Amino acid sequence: MSxxxxxxxxxxxxxxxxxxxxPLAQPGCLVLLRVLCDAGFDVSLETSGAIDLKGIDERxxxxxxxxxxxxxxAGKNLWEI
Numbered sequence: 001m002s003x004x005x006x007x008x009x010x011x012x013x014x015x016x017x018x019x020x021x022x023p024l025a026q027p028g029c030l031v032l033l034r035v036l037c038d039a040g041f042d043v044s045l046e047t048s049g050a051i052d053l054k055g056i057d058e059r060x061x062x063x064x065x066x067x068x069x070x071x072x073x074a075g076k077n078l079w080e081i
Contacts, residue, residue: 001035008041017063019046024053033060050076 008016016036023029024047036043037059044061047053050073053062064081067073 001032004032005035005039008036014040015042015044017044017046022048022051024051024056030055030057033057048073048076049078049081052078053081 018029018033018036023045033043033045034057037057042061043057043059044063045056046063046065049064049066056062066077
């Protein structure tokens with residue numbers, strides 16, 4: 001995690017968006033989100049809405065990219081979240 005924080009610090013920004021594919025499917029994503037928040041970043045997570053949001057640090061802003069019916073992925077949307 002320190003390598004990630006060091007790299008982000010090089011950009012001199014305070015806002016970080018974790019995105020790309022489905023971040024929540026990646027091992028360590030929840031820890032990364034917490035570490036970023038603890039380091040003082042404003043953190044957002046872009047997720048497809050196919051994985052439960054349970055366990056995400058409450059300081060993280062959640063952006064849900066719900067899949068449309070024509071995408072072939074709409075059946076994975078968890079509408080309850």
